[in-house]
Amino acid sequence: MNLEQTTHLIELKVASILLEDDQQAWEKVCDLSDIPPDSGICIFYQNQQIALFNISVVNKVYAVSNYDPIGKANVMSRGIIGSVGESLVVASPLFKHHFNLITGECIEEPGVYLKTYDVRTTKNKVEIRENNK
Amino acid sequence: MSTHKLVVVGNGMVGHEFIKQMLDQPNAEQFMITTVTCEPRLAYDRVQLSSFFSGNTVKQLMLADENKYKENDIDFILNDKVCFIDRPNKKIYTTSGLCKSYDKLILATGSYPFVPPIVGNDQPHCLIYRTIEDLERIKTSADISKIGVVVGGGLLGLEAANALRNLGLETHVVEFAQQLMAIQLDQGGGALLKRKIEALGVQVHINKSTQLITTGEQARYRMEFADDSYLETDMIVFSAGIRPYDELAKGCGLTVGERGGIMINDYCQTGDPDIYAIGECAVWNKQIFGLVAPGYQMARAAVAHINGDNNKRFTGADLSTKLKLLGVEVGSIGDAHGCTPGAQCYSFNDEAEQTYKRLVVSSCGKKLLGAVLVGDTVDYGNLQQLYINGMDLPQPPEQLLIPLLDDASPTTVGIEGVPKTAPICTCYSVSKGDIQQAVQQGCCDMAAIKSSTSASTGCGGCSALVKQVLDNELTKQGVEVNNNLCEHFSYARQELVDIIRIQKIKTFSHLLSKYGTGLGCDICKPAVASILSSYWNEFILKNEHVGLQDTNDAFLANLQKNGSYSVVPRIPGGEITPDKLMVIAKVAKQFNLYTKITGGQRIDLFGAALHQLPDIWRQLVGAGFETGHAYGKAMRTVKSCVGTSWCRYGVQDSTSMAIAIESRYKGLRSPHKIKMAVSGCTRECAEAQSKDIGVIATENGWSLYVGGNGGMRPRHASLFATDLNDKTLISYIDRILMFYIRTAERLQRTSIWLENMEGGIDYLRSVVIDDKLGICEALEKEMVNSIGNYQCEWRTTLESPEKLKRFKHFINSDQSDSHLIYTTERGQIKPAVMET
Numbered sequence: 001m002n003l004e005q006t007t008h009l010i011e012l013k014v015a016s017i018l019l020e021d022d023q024q025a026w027e028k029v030c031d032l033s034d035i036p037p038d039s040g041i042c043i044f045y046q047n048q049q050i051a052l053f054n055i056s057v058v059n060k061v062y063a064v065s066n067y068d069p070i071g072k073a074n075v076m077s078r079g080i081i082g083s084v085g086e087s088l089v090v091a092s093p094l095f096k097h098h099f100n101l102i103t104g105e106c107i108e109e110p111g112v113y114l115k116t117y118d119v120r121t122t123k124n125k126v127e128i129r130e131n132n133k
Numbered sequence: 134m135s136t137h138k139l140v141v142v143g144n145g146m147v148g149h150e151f152i153k154q155m156l157d158q159p160n161a162e163q164f165m166i167t168t169v170t171c172e173p174r175l176a177y178d179r180v181q182l183s184s185f186f187s188g189n190t191v192k193q194l195m196l197a198d199e200n201k202y203k204e205n206d207i208d209f210i211l212n213d214k215v216c217f218i219d220r221p222n223k224k225i226y227t228t229s230g231l232c233k234s235y236d237k238l239i240l241a242t243g244s245y246p247f248v249p250p251i252v253g254n255d256q257p258h259c260l261i262y263r264t265i266e267d268l269e270r271i272k273t274s275a276d277i278s279k280i281g282v283v284v285g286g287g288l289l290g291l292e293a294a295n296a297l298r299n300l301g302l303e304t305h306v307v308e309f310a311q312q313l314m315a316i317q318l319d320q321g322g323g324a325l326l327k328r329k330i331e332a333l334g335v336q337v338h339i340n341k342s343t344q345l346i347t348t349g350e351q352a353r354y355r356m357e358f359a360d361d362s363y364l365e366t367d368m369i370v371f372s373a374g375i376r377p378y379d380e381l382a383k384g385c386g387l388t389v390g391e392r393g394g395i396m397i398n399d400y401c402q403t404g405d406p407d408i409y410a411i412g413e414c415a416v417w418n419k420q421i422f423g424l425v426a427p428g429y430q431m432a433r434a435a436v437a438h439i440n441g442d443n444n445k446r447f448t449g450a451d452l453s454t455k456l457k458l459l460g461v462e463v464g465s466i467g468d469a470h471g472c473t474p475g476a477q478c479y480s481f482n483d484e485a486e487q488t489y490k491r492l493v494v495s496s497c498g499k500k501l502l503g504a505v506l507v508g509d510t511v512d513y514g515n516l517q518q519l520y521i522n523g524m525d526l527p528q529p530p531e532q533l534l535i536p537l538l539d540d541a542s543p544t545t546v547g548i549e550g551v552p553k554t555a556p557i558c559t560c561y562s563v564s565k566g567d568i569q570q571a572v573q574q575g576c577c578d579m580a581a582i583k584s585s586t587s588a589s590t591g592c593g594g595c596s597a598l599v600k601q602v603l604d605n606e607l608t609k610q611g612v613e614v615n616n617n618l619c620e621h622f623s624y625a626r627q628e629l630v631d632i633i634r635i636q637k638i639k640t641f642s643h644l645l646s647k648y649g650t651g652l653g654c655d656i657c658k659p660a661v662a663s664i665l666s667s668y669w670n671e672f673i674l675k676n677e678h679v680g681l682q683d684t685n686d687a688f689l690a691n692l693q694k695n696g697s698y699s700v701v702p703r704i705p706g707g708e709i710t711p712d713k714l715m716v717i718a719k720v721a722k723q724f725n726l727y728t729k730i731t732g733g734q735r736i737d738l739f740g741a742a743l744h745q746l747p748d749i750w751r752q753l754v755g756a757g758f759e760t761g762h763a764y765g766k767a768m769r770t771v772k773s774c775v776g777t778s779w780c781r782y783g784v785q786d787s788t789s790m791a792i793a794i795e796s797r798y799k800g801l802r803s804p805h806k807i808k809m810a811v812s813g814c815t816r817e818c819a820e821a822q823s824k825d826i827g828v829i830a831t832e833n834g835w836s837l838y839v840g841g842n843g844g845m846r847p848r849h850a851s852l853f854a855t856d857l858n859d860k861t862l863i864s865y866i867d868r869i870l871m872f873y874i875r876t877a878e879r880l881q882r883t884s885i886w887l888e889n890m891e892g893g894i895d896y897l898r899s900v901v902i903d904d905k906l907g908i909c910e911a912l913e914k915e916m917v918n919s920i921g922n923y924q925c926e927w928r929t930t931l932e933s934p935e936k937l938k939r940f941k942h943f944i945n946s947d948q949s950d951s952h953l954i955y956t957t958e959r960g961q962i963k964p965a966v967m968e969t
């Protein structure tokens with residue numbers, strides 16, 4: 001199974017956990033062209049800092065909290081993205097802890113999470129909403 | 134607690150080693166140690182003495198440290214001589230009238246150079262070669278001499294000849310015997326050595342017995358020989374062997390050997406059980422050991438015995454030696470002359486390659502008794518192991534000289550076959566077992582082995598063997614010596630460099646799709662970004678590169694703990710005008726930045742928020758500043774002193790050279806950060822020897838040092854070359870840096886790179902100076918190409934509205950990060966400790 005398929009499977013699992021009748025409305029936060037490919041930016045959303053990453057190989061945008069709970073600073077959007085085994089990850093620029101972009105969990109310190117958000121892209125529009133995880 | 138008084142007479146290499154070993158004992162505080170030396174300073178490295186002429190300072194040669202002695206309550210007396218031992222009352226007296234009692238007395242008085250009793254040998258320019266003061270006298274004499282003669286063609290004599298040659302004298306060696314190095318080499322080896330040395334311009338006169346030194350006609354002196362020939366010279370250095378200093382022992386009735394030397398047993402005790410003798414003053418089993426390694430072994434045996442351990446006896450030492458004399462590689466093992474009854478000899482003289490090898494084999498043909506190597510000592514380590522461990526020779530033995538044509542298997546000793554107890558590093562008595570243990574405790578590269586066991590940090594002759602033991606042990610442990618960059622590339626960094634260089638690959642995605650798997654990660658992305666930058670030097674924030682950049686490179690600034698950044702403008706050579714200082718001050722005030730002077734003669738401005746970076750740099754670039762690359766694994770700064778422009782002592786213009794070097798290599802990306810310095814004289818105010826590349830001025834040109842650094846494991850740089858003119862200096866630095874970029878591991882500093890390099894600094898010299906690999910031209914071209922694409926990354930960024938978009942905390946809001954909160958300390962900002 002390649003990375004794309006695994007990513008898709010994990011996403012299906014995550015999606016099945018989500019409540020279908022989610023009350024959260026989608027909110028446009030930026031244009032897709034604002035996010036350099038395979039890199040990240042930070043957006044302001046309902047008084048929260050959120051890091052968005054544009055992963056070209058799966059052609060998707062992922063959203064996690066911008067706050068590194070281990071390094072204790074708002075820097076996640078400036079991290080390098082990549083894969084560890086079959087997981088999509090971002091490495092914090094402070095101490096290089098890896099966080100799974102889909103589940104938000106830290107690989108080096110299991111049990112430590114980044115909050116994750118739902119993202120959808122239509123044409124050049126990037127929208128996000130809170131999820132209930 | 135009772136204290137024992139130890140008095141150590143002599144503080145040379147062996148006396149100091151004894152004290153060092155004593156301090157390492159668990160009950161060290163029970164001993165009160167006094168040491169007396171007639172020299173004006175404590176122990177220094179006599180083995181490296183001749184490096185004094187190639188730029189090493191007295192400070193660098195020092196082994197002992199007065200402050201350390203004081204910290205450990207060691208009473209040391211300089212410039213004084215013990216003149217009498219009162220054995221019945223256990224006291225020693227010195228010429229200055231001091232008297233010290235002892236419980237145990239250690240004689241480490243060493244030896245003195247033998248000066249043949251020639252009429253006229255006591256004239257002002259007739260010198261010896263033993264102490265720093267001797268070397269100073271030689272230098273003073275050389276300054277007013279044109280021709281120099283060394284009397285004695287042994288090991289030390291040839292070293293002295295090299296020194297005279299380096300001091301610019303027409304150099305001669307006069308030898309009484311019929312060959313050079315008669316102790317270590319057979320006639321064939323001696324003859325080749327003579328040819329090779331003469332090819333270097335040193336004239337060798339063998340079978341010459343000097344009868345008289347009188348006034349010369351063309352030069353200061355004339356040496357008249359027994360065969361009625363003569364030689365004129367301005368100065369003479371006597372190096373005709375050493376004699377043990379044993380008068381003290383004779384004076385108090387201790388037994389001495391037939392040809393001198395204080396007789397000792399296996400515990401290094403003399404005839405008086407409370408008096409020990411160690412080093413060159415001692416004679417054990419009718420032998421005097423004129424090398425430092427056996428002296429150290431004696432010191433260890435004496436320390437053990439004084440501490441009640443009778444198991445560490447001195448049982449003789451292997452006098453095999455491998456060295457470089459006037460650039461000629463020479464090795465001698467065991468019974469080099471084949472004196473053992475029934476010994477059979479094989480020799481191979483390769484006139485084309487100018488190498489000579491000789492094996493001395495036991496009558497049964499199975500054991501190696503000795504060997505001579507001249508011109509090529511590659512086999513030294515293997516042969517020495519065969520000899521020391523009495524291992525069986527491959528049959529027929531001559532294949533060790535000339536590989537069998539139909540035999541593809543190598544004839545080296547399998548390191549597996551070497552016993553655990555075999556000494557691998559004789560300088561520091563490190564056995565194969567010690568190295569294996571270090572590997573088992575987690576040392577998995579040469580640098581780690583060196584720092585934990587000291588193996589291969591002395592003469593370095595054993596480095597290839599140490600590496601064999603290391604690799605063998607790792608393989609045995611099932612540790613695959615895997616140097617893949619990361620899970621995404623099954624290649625070592627060096628292989629990726631070759632792929633990128635030869636295939637002309639310009640982007641990470643191209644490399645990943647052809648040679649890698651997965652998405653890449655925070656290990657391979659910055660590493661590949663660095664290689665791409667080293668070779669093609671494109672703007673690092675180009676769309677295809679921006680996602681590869683590590684923390685600091687990504688925003689061309691240094692990330693600090695709270696998510697703010699610091700800014701370092703380039704100040705080449707540390708030279709800055711008051712106007713430019715005012716610009717920095719103005720920017721720092723306007724943006725309320727914490728200001729600090731760095732260690733590299735620059736100014737660091739802290740506390741800039743991401744969105745402020747472009748505004749800060751707009752002002753700095755506008756005032757003529759460039760980026761300082763403090764954020765990159767790149768060439769950063771070249772520190773300098775003021776050299777001849779201002780300094781009373783400067784011998785070259787170090788500031789101009791530092792600025793030229795910094796301007797040439799600024800921003801060059803490399804496996805790790807590179808720091809450099811240029812000092813205008815040997816006082817070394819710029820601390821160049823703690824840098825990756827250090828340059829020190831001497832009257833004869835620049836000395837180049839490589840591989841120093843501060844950091845976790847400080848390392849003094851190694852002297853690479855001396856007396857360089859500006860052009861040669863730059864071309865050597867070009868080649869060294871590019872070779873480092875080509876061959877180092879990811880994030881490997883030059884110091885570790887050099888320590889892990891098989892063959893070390895000698896190999897680096899052969900690549901860079903002798904062009905052994907035939908790549909010098911390519912290396913220089915690659916450098917010119919890379920630095921030709923230099924740009925100030927901040928200037929380029931400021932010119933691109935699209936690039937500037939990234940320098941905002943939020944892409945969809947003009948707010949800044951509310952997390953950046955500061956308190957003040959000593960009148961400047963400091964990140965507040967955040968409650969989370």
